[in-house]
Amino acid sequence: MKPGIIQRIFNDHYESYRQSRRMSPREEYAANAIMTCRTKALGYHINACPNGDYVDVVANSCGHRACPQCGATDTQLWLERQKAKALNCRYFQVVFTISHDLHPSGVLTANYSPI
Numbered sequence: 001m002k003p004g005i006i007q008r009i010f011n012d013h014y015e016s017y018r019q020s021r022r023m024s025p026r027e028e029y030a031a032n033a034i035m036t037c038r039t040k041a042l043g044y045h046i047n048a049c050p051n052g053d054y055v056d057v058v059a060n061s062c063g064h065r066a067c068p069q070c071g072a073t074d075t076q077l078w079l080e081r082q083k084a085k086a087l088n089c090r091y092f093q094v095v096f097t098i099s100h101d102l103h104p105s106g107v108l109t110a111n112y113s114p115i
């Protein structure tokens, strides 16, 4: 998918969608972030070396986790970090939430068994 295609879809259709639906403030905020990401609405910053050999004007990103332009990079970086941590054998990971009452007492203990 080309970068910015979701932004273009939002810019073209969000307003009519919003008028036909009740949007929560979080949804409005996310949509606005996606529509303005890397546009003049968020301003620009300059990357430059002190001696002037390199100057690059870069549009500011929204940084919203739902933004495909910002979040996609973070997601890919996270995925690469997780792959680097993966063990070189068959295993599975179980993640679940337990009550805080069970944390300090040691009532729950891990029981590992090989596959």
Ligand SMILES: [Zn+2]
Pocket: 033, 034, 037, 038, 061, 062, 063, 064, 067, 068, 069, 070, 071
């Ligand atoms: Zn963004």
